[in-house]
Structure formats: structure tokens, C-alpha cells
Amino acid sequence: MSNKEGARTPQPVEDERVALKARKVSFSWEDTPLHWVPGDPFATHTINVLHLLLPAGERWFVHVYKQVLPYIRDERLREDVIGFIGQEAMHSQAHDEVLPHLREQGLDPTPYTAQIDWFFEKLLGDRTLPPGRARRWWLLERVALIAAIEHYTAFLGDWVLNAGELDRRGADPTMLDLLRWHGAEEVEHRSVAFDLFTHVDGGYRRRVRTWAVAFAALLFLWQRGARFFMENDPTLVDGRASFTAFYVRGRRGTLPATGALLRSIPRYLSRTYHPSQEASTAQAVAYLASSPAALAAESATRTAGTDTGAAEGHGQGKGVA
Structure with a gap:
């Protein structure tokens, strides 16, 4: 049933909306x-799973959303x-x-990323379906899955x-900047x-069903990724991942x-x-304005623009001469 059939409907907080833009970043590893x-290898590798899941997952997001663009009737949402x-x-x-x-x-x-690629490109990828209801159903299922996944990325x-403990424990500032730059943009676009x-x-019903699928898939893939990292870390003799370690x-x-x-489950x-x-949103935008990687990329862009302008000016000067 549609949410329009219920007595209550989701109410957005209007002043949390901002215009979205892609920001260039520059990281050095x-x-x-x-x-x-x-x-703390376990905390490190549990978060490192993001580097395995996100590239394929976000390419899949982009692919699905390009397909749904023709169905958007609201220019602001577009x-x-x-x-x-x-x-x-x-990202x-x-x-x-x-x-x-x-x-x-x-x-x-590579062994794990190959499995992730299969999951998004094959299991959740395009299917050979007849035009009409079946094809639209599969598109809507994936749109709903992305909404559920984005609940957790936000x-x-x-x-x-807000993870100040990572700073107190001396976590690498470049990795923290990547995670916080990305996390801030996830918060910024969390409603889309x-x-x-x-x-x-x-x-x-579709929202509940696809939430259950997304939650189970994320839980399975994340624990599998953490276990893969711990078992293949060349510095660990008997690396293991467990729910207890996550809880602690x-x-x-x-x-x-x-x-x-x-x-977070009953809220969604x-x-x-x-x-x-x-x-x-205010916290996210404030971080994005101060992210070292974003500032470095912005500075590099300005420098490149200045150099290009100077070269053009020099070339014009030679032509006059």
C-alpha cells in the first residue's frame, strides 16, 4: 500500500535541505x-570494509538512478x-x-571485491525483463533498497x-578525513x-520488505569483509572477527x-x-567547509586556473609583440 493511504505521512524538516554538489578531494596515502x-586491527578493518563495499555499491546507485530519472516529475527532486x-x-x-x-x-x-562486484552487478543488476510492469517493479525494488541502505550510510x-574517540586514540588523520568528508556528504544528502x-x-510494505533485505545483506557483507581482512592481515597470526569484538x-x-x-531500525x-x-546538515556542511582533502583539491584547482590564465596571457602578449 502507498504511504498516501495511511493516516500519517513522512514530514521532512524543510530547513535541513541544501543544494547538493560534488566536491573534488585530494588524499595522499x-x-x-x-x-x-x-x-586496534579489528576497529581498523571493520571500518576498512567501507573501501570494499562502497565503490561497487555507489556505482550501482548511480546506474539505478540514471534509469529512474525519466520517472521524476518534480524539478527540485530531479x-x-x-x-x-x-x-x-x-565517493x-x-x-x-x-x-x-x-x-x-x-x-x-581482490578476492573479496570480486564477490562484491558480483553482488551489485549480477544479483542486483539489470535483468532481462519484458517492458512494462515487470521491468518497472524491479526498478522500484532497487530504488527502495537504496533508500534503506542510505538510512545506514547516513x-x-x-x-x-561525532566519533571523538578515534581522535583521542590517534587515528590516522588522512583516513579520518576521508571518512568524515564522505560521512558529511551522506548526512547532507540523506533525504534524497x-x-x-x-x-x-x-x-x-515495499519499504519494510526492502529494509529487511538491505539490513540482512549489509550485516552479512560487513561481517564477511571484516573476517576477510582479519584473516588475511599479514601482521596477525590468528586474526579473528566477532560480534563481541564489535560490541566492545x-x-x-x-x-x-x-x-x-x-x-535506528524502528525509526526507519x-x-x-x-x-x-x-x-x-549544519554540522555536515561545516565539516565539508574545513575538510583538508576538499581544501587541498580546491587550492589545486585555483592554482591550475591561475596557471592557465597566466599562460593564456603570456601567449596573447607574444602575439601582440
Whole structure:
């Protein structure tokens, strides 16, 4: 059934909306250690799973959203979706660039990334379906899946922006900047996927069903990725991943708290849920304005523009001479 059939509908917080744009970033990984959370391989590798999941997952987001663009009848939402596509493409590229650094440190993620690629490109990819109802059904299913996944990317973004314990434990500043730049943009665009789902469908049963699929898939893939990293870390003799280790680090503040993760479930399943009711756009935008990687890329762009202008001016001067 559609959410329009219920007595209550999701209510966005209007002043949480901002115009979305893709930001260039520049990271240098030479000085980032393998265990970038000092003395804690498990916290390091649990978060490192992002570098495996996100490139393929966000390429898939972009692919699906390009297909749904023709169904968007609201110009403002269309602008948001286009901005979302630009940001997700940049996220995929930034996390992809971490993988060669991991290989250089003796941890080759290729066996796991091949499985992730299969999951998004084959299992959740385009299917040979007849035009009409069946093809539209599969498109709407994937739009709803993305809305559910984005609930958790925004949850993680809000967590990492406020994870002061990582700073206190001396976590690598470049990795923290990548995670917080990405997390801030996830918070910034946290309403787009849900708004798009509501616009093209909004059925509550579909929202619940696809949440269950997304949650189970993320849980399975994340624990599998953490286990892969721990078992293949060349510095560990008997590396293991466990729920207990996750729970303990959640209590310490170096990973999301289990309780907070569980409490996010009924919020998403509430009929009155809207992503703008969670996290803070102001905090996200403030971080994005101060991100070292974003500032470095902006400075490089300005320098390149100045050099180009000077070269053009020099060439014009020679022509006059």
C-alpha cells in the first residue's frame, strides 16, 4: 500500500535541505599505516570494509538512478538526484584509491571485491525483463533498497562526524578525513533516496520488505569483509572477527554502538519517518567547509586556473609583440 493511504505521512524538516554538489578531494596515502587505528586491527578493518563495499555499491546507485530519472516529475527532486549522483560517483572513486595502498601493505582485497562486484552487478543488476510492469517493479525494488541502505550510510556518517574517540586514540588523520568528508556528504544528502522512493512509489510494505533485505545483506557483507581482512592481515597470526569484538569497541566509541544501531531500525520503519529528522546538515556542511582533502583539491584547482590564465596571457602578449 502507498504511504498516501495511511493516516500519517513522512514530514521532512524543510530547513535541513541544501543544494547538493560534488566536491573534488585530494588524499595522499603514503603515511597511512596498515592499522590506522593504533593498536586496534579489528576497529581498523571493520571500518576498512567501507573501501570494499562502497565503490561497487555507489556505482550501482548511480546506474539505478540514471534509469529512474525519466520517472521524476518534480524539478527540485530531479536536481537533488543529479547532485546525489555526482557525490556518489566521487565517493566511489575516493574509496577505490585506497585499495592500491592496502595491496602495497600486503593486504590484497581482490578476492573479496570480486564477490562484491558480483553482488551489485549480477544479483542486483539489470535483468532481462519484458517492458512494462515487470521491468518497472524491479526498478522500484532497487530504488527502495537504496533508500534503506542510505538510512545506514547516513547513520554511519553521523557517527563518524561525532566519533571523538578515534581522535583521542590517534587515528590516522588522512583516513579520518576521508571518512568524515564522505560521512558529511551522506548526512547532507540523506533525504534524497527516501524522497525519490516516496515520489515514485512510497509503498510501506515495499519499504519494510526492502529494509529487511538491505539490513540482512549489509550485516552479512560487513561481517564477511571484516573476517576477510582479519584473516588475511599479514601482521596477525590468528586474526579473528566477532560480534563481541564489535560490541566492545562500540562501547569504547571506536565503532558504532550496537544499541544505537538497533534503535535506528524502528525509526526507519515508522510511518512518520523522514531522514531530515536525523543528524545535522549544519554540522555536515561545516565539516565539508574545513575538510583538508576538499581544501587541498580546491587550492589545486585555483592554482591550475591561475596557471592557465597566466599562460593564456603570456601567449596573447607574444602575439601582440
